[in-house]
Amino acid sequence: MKSQLSRITLLFFLVVFVEAIANTSEREFLLLTVATNQTDGYQRFIRSVGIYDIPAQVLGMNQKWLGGDMNYPGGGFKINLLKKELLKYKDDPEKIIMFTDSYDVILLAPVEKILERFDNLEARVVFSAEGLCWPDQSLESLYPRVQKGKRFLNSGGFIGYASQLYDIITSAEIKNTDDDQLFFTKIYLNEELREKFNIKLDHRSTIFQNLNGATSDVELRFKGREAYLQNTVYNTNPLVVHGNGHSKLVLNSLGNYLANSWNPEDGCLSCWDNSIGLEDKPKTAYPKVLIAIFIEQPTPFLEEFFQKVLNLEYPKNKLHLFIHNNVKFHEEIVNQFILKHADSYKSVKRIEQKDEIKEKQARSLAIDYFQTKKCDYYLNIDSEAHLDNPNSLALLIVQNRSIVAPLLLRPYKAWSNFWGALTPDGYYARSSDYMDIIHNERRGLWNVPYVSACYLINASVINNPETRPIYSDEQLDPDMSFCKTMRDRNVFMYVSNRMDFGHLVNGDNYDTTKTNSEMYQLLDNRWDWEQRYLHENYSENFNPNKTAMQPCPDVYWFPIVNPRFCKEFIEIMEAFGQWSDGTNKDPRLLGGYENVPTRDIHMNQVGLEPLWLEFLKQYVRPLQEMVFTGYIHDPPRSLMNFVVRYRPDEQPSLRPHHDSSTYTINIALNRPNIDYKGGGCRFIRYNCSVTDTRLGWMLLHPGRLTHYHEGLRVTSGTRYIMISFVDP
Numbered sequence: 001m002k003s004q005l006s007r008i009t010l011l012f013f014l015v016v017f018v019e020a021i022a023n024t025s026e027r028e029f030l031l032l033t034v035a036t037n038q039t040d041g042y043q044r045f046i047r048s049v050g051i052y053d054i055p056a057q058v059l060g061m062n063q064k065w066l067g068g069d070m071n072y073p074g075g076g077f078k079i080n081l082l083k084k085e086l087l088k089y090k091d092d093p094e095k096i097i098m099f100t101d102s103y104d105v106i107l108l109a110p111v112e113k114i115l116e117r118f119d120n121l122e123a124r125v126v127f128s129a130e131g132l133c134w135p136d137q138s139l140e141s142l143y144p145r146v147q148k149g150k151r152f153l154n155s156g157g158f159i160g161y162a163s164q165l166y167d168i169i170t171s172a173e174i175k176n177t178d179d180d181q182l183f184f185t186k187i188y189l190n191e192e193l194r195e196k197f198n199i200k201l202d203h204r205s206t207i208f209q210n211l212n213g214a215t216s217d218v219e220l221r222f223k224g225r226e227a228y229l230q231n232t233v234y235n236t237n238p239l240v241v242h243g244n245g246h247s248k249l250v251l252n253s254l255g256n257y258l259a260n261s262w263n264p265e266d267g268c269l270s271c272w273d274n275s276i277g278l279e280d281k282p283k284t285a286y287p288k289v290l291i292a293i294f295i296e297q298p299t300p301f302l303e304e305f306f307q308k309v310l311n312l313e314y315p316k317n318k319l320h321l322f323i324h325n326n327v328k329f330h331e332e333i334v335n336q337f338i339l340k341h342a343d344s345y346k347s348v349k350r351i352e353q354k355d356e357i358k359e360k361q362a363r364s365l366a367i368d369y370f371q372t373k374k375c376d377y378y379l380n381i382d383s384e385a386h387l388d389n390p391n392s393l394a395l396l397i398v399q400n401r402s403i404v405a406p407l408l409l410r411p412y413k414a415w416s417n418f419w420g421a422l423t424p425d426g427y428y429a430r431s432s433d434y435m436d437i438i439h440n441e442r443r444g445l446w447n448v449p450y451v452s453a454c455y456l457i458n459a460s461v462i463n464n465p466e467t468r469p470i471y472s473d474e475q476l477d478p479d480m481s482f483c484k485t486m487r488d489r490n491v492f493m494y495v496s497n498r499m500d501f502g503h504l505v506n507g508d509n510y511d512t513t514k515t516n517s518e519m520y521q522l523l524d525n526r527w528d529w530e531q532r533y534l535h536e537n538y539s540e541n542f543n544p545n546k547t548a549m550q551p552c553p554d555v556y557w558f559p560i561v562n563p564r565f566c567k568e569f570i571e572i573m574e575a576f577g578q579w580s581d582g583t584n585k586d587p588r589l590l591g592g593y594e595n596v597p598t599r600d601i602h603m604n605q606v607g608l609e610p611l612w613l614e615f616l617k618q619y620v621r622p623l624q625e626m627v628f629t630g631y632i633h634d635p636p637r638s639l640m641n642f643v644v645r646y647r648p649d650e651q652p653s654l655r656p657h658h659d660s661s662t663y664t665i666n667i668a669l670n671r672p673n674i675d676y677k678g679g680g681c682r683f684i685r686y687n688c689s690v691t692d693t694r695l696g697w698m699l700l701h702p703g704r705l706t707h708y709h710e711g712l713r714v715t716s717g718t719r720y721i722m723i724s725f726v727d728p
C-alpha cells in the first residue's frame, strides 16, 4: 500500500516535471542585461546566471557607456540597446524576455520558477516595484493605489512577451541620456497603454525584490543546503534581487550566501570560483608583489612583525618592499631589518620619519612605486597586522579577487580588520553575521564594505584609472578614504577566514618611554606577550601524564617564563635602579616597617603591578589550583610583589622567616654557577634546600607555619629572584 502510494506520488511529480520542461521549451525564455564593463558586480551576476542555468545575453559589453551617470536620471542607452535586440524576437509569439540590470542584481532561481510566477501574475508584461517614486516624484499621485505592496515602477527588472516589450519600447523615442525608468513610468501611467499592453507591477515581490528602501522587508534564510531570500512583509520569496540605490551594500552582504554561495553544510562554495593555481608554477613565474609596510604609530611587537614578513613563503626576488616608518622610536628595528635583509628582496624603498611625509601621502607614494615597478599585486600591511601564517600571501593571491584581506582579529576580542556593515554616514555597523565570522563559525570569503590593516589589491584595480585607490580624501582618514573609493567605484572588497592567517596587535596603550616596553603589554596583547615571554613548556605543566616536580615537601617547581623574560625583567629593575637599602625602615610599606628586609624593587615602583596581578591570575593560579587542590581564590591577591637582589657586597642572604602569604612564588631570574655562586632557598622544617634553581622556573610553596625558610648565601656574582606573597 505504502509503496504504491509513493509510486503514484513519483508519477505525479514526473508528470509535473515533464510538463514544466515542455512549457519552457514551448515558450522560450531569454534573460537580457546591459553591461559595459566586467565589474565585480557583473561577475557576480554572471555567476548566478550560471548557477541556475539561465539562458542569457549581455548587451553593450566593452562599449562606451552612453547612458550618463547612473547616480542620476539616465539610462535611455539601455532601452536603445534593448530595442535593437528585441527586433529579433518581436514576431515570436512564445518568446519571453526578462530584462534585469547586472552590476547590482543576483538571480535566485531557474527559468521554470520565474515563468510560473510570471504566469500567476496574469499579465503580458510585469515590472518590478518599489516604494519610492523616482525620478519624478510629481507623478506619484497618478499611480493607481495598491492595497498591499509597493506602488511604484522600477525598470531595473521586468519580464514579458517579446512582442509586447517591443511595442512598448518602440512606442516613443528615447535619447541615450534620457531616463529609462521615466520612459516606462509614463507608459505605465497611461491607463490606455497599460491596459493595451496588459502591464502589471510585481507589487509584492513574487519575482523581483528591489532592496532600496526595503532592506528590512527581507531576511536571509536557509533551507537544507540552500540560502534563500524571504520577504517577510508579503510572505514571498523573490527570484531576482536588485540592490538599487543605497542598498548595494546590503546586496553585497546577501550575495555572500545567495545563489549557492555559502550554506551551513558545504560552507563557502563561491570561494572556489575563479581561483588560480600557483603551486604548479615555477618560482620564476610567480607574480611580482609589492609589500607596502606602514608604521604610522608606535606599535608593540614590531620585531615579531618583521620576522613574520620575512617568514612569508614566497620567492623574495619576486617581492618589492616599500616601508613608511613614521615613528622615531622604531627606527632601529627598521634599520636592522633593512641592513640584514634588503639584499634578498628585489627592491626596497624606505621613507623615514625625518622625511616628514604624512600617512596619506606615503600611501599614495606606495601606489606610485607599485606602478613604476610594474607589480601584479599590492600587499598592504600596517604594523599592527601580524601574518602568522607564512602562506598568507600565496593564499590571498590564489583567491583571485580584486581586493582580498585576511581576517585578522585582536585575540580574545571582537575587534577585527573588517566591518560587516556601515552606518548611513559611512562608519562602523555590526552585521548580523559579524560574530559568526570572527569566531570562524562561518568560514568563507565575505564581501564587506570596509577592510583595513592588511589586504591584497590586484594590479587590474590599481592600473585602471577609474578604480585606482585614493587615500587622500580631505575629510577622511586614509583607510576610510581607500574603502570609500573602492565602494563608490564598485570594486568588491573581500575578507577571508577560509584559513587562519594571523592576528592584530593593539597599540592603544603602548608606552615607548618604558624600558623593554613590550613587557608592559600583557593586558593589551596577551597572545603576543605569551609568545615572547612565556616558557615554551608552560602548557606541559598541565599534562596529566606528568607529575609536578617537588624538590622539597610541598614545594612545587614549574617552568613559567623564558630566558628573554628574565633578562628583560632584570634590565627593567636595573634601569630603574632604586633598590631598597635593606633596613627595617621601609617607607614603601603601609606601616613603614619591614620585619625581614631584602634589597628589592616593588612592582608598583616600575609600573608593573597591574601586569603582575594579571600574571598571577593567568599563569600562577591555575598551577596552584592543580597542586594545592581545593584552595580557590580568583583573582589571587597580592600586595608584595618584588624583585630581590642578593650579592656578597650588599645583602648576600636572608635569615629564616615565614612569609605573610597563603602561598609564595619565587622565580629564578638568573642562573646559579654561571651568573652567581651559592644562593638558593632552604626549608628548615624539612632540612631541604633548592640550590640548583632553573632560569624562568618558579618555586611555589605554602607561606605560613610549615615552610619556615631562609635565603642561602651568595658567595659571588649577583642573584635575582622574583617574589610574590599571594593571598596574605
Ligand SMILES: *[C@@H]1O[C@H](CO)[C@@H](O)[C@H](O)[C@H]1NC(C)=O
Pocket: 016, 019, 020, 023, 116
Ligand atoms: C504548462 O502550461 C500549461 C498551459 O500554458 C499550464 O496549464 C500548465 O499549468 C503549465 N505547467 C506548469 C508546470 O507550469
Ligand SMILES: *[C@@H]1O[C@H](CO)[C@@H](O)[C@H](O)[C@H]1NC(C)=O
Pocket: 036, 037, 062, 063, 064, 464, 466, 467
Ligand atoms: C569600462 O570600460 C571602458 C571601455 O572598455 C573603460 O574605458 C573604462 O575605464 C571601464 N570602466 C571601469 C570602471 O572599469
Ligand SMILES: *[C@@H]1O[C@H](CO)[C@@H](O)[C@H](O)[C@H]1NC(C)=O
Pocket: 043, 273, 274, 275, 276, 277, 400, 401
Ligand atoms: C581571475 O578573476 C578574473 C576576474 O574575476 C577572471 O576573469 C579570471 O578568469 C580569473 N582567473 C582565473 C585563472 O580563473
Ligand SMILES: *[C@@H]1O[C@H](CO)[C@@H](O)[C@H](O)[C@H]1NC(C)=O
Pocket: 376, 400, 401, 402, 458, 459, 460, 461
Ligand atoms: C588579477 O590580475 C591578473 C593579472 O595580473 C589577472 O589575470 C586577473 O584576472 C586579475 N584578477 C582580478 C580579479 O581582477
Ligand SMILES: *[C@@H]1O[C@H](CO)[C@@H](O)[C@H](O)[C@H]1NC(C)=O
Pocket: 536, 537
Ligand atoms: C621543553 O621540553 C622539551 C621536551 O621535554 C625539551 O626538550 C626542551 O628543552 C624544553 N624546553 C626548554 C626551554 O626547557
Ligand SMILES: *[C@@H]1O[C@H](CO)[C@@H](O)[C@H](O)[C@H]1NC(C)=O
Pocket: 543, 544, 545
Ligand atoms: C597521555 O598518555 C596517553 C597514553 O599514553 C596518551 O594517549 C595521551 O596523548 C597523553 N596525553 C598528553 C597530553 O600527552
Ligand SMILES: *[C@@H]1O[C@H](CO)[C@@H](O)[C@H](O)[C@H]1NC(C)=O
Pocket: 687
Ligand atoms: C641537613 O642536611 C644536610 C645535607 O643534606 C646534612 O648534612 C645535615 O646533617 C642535615 N641536618 C639535620 C639537622 O638533619
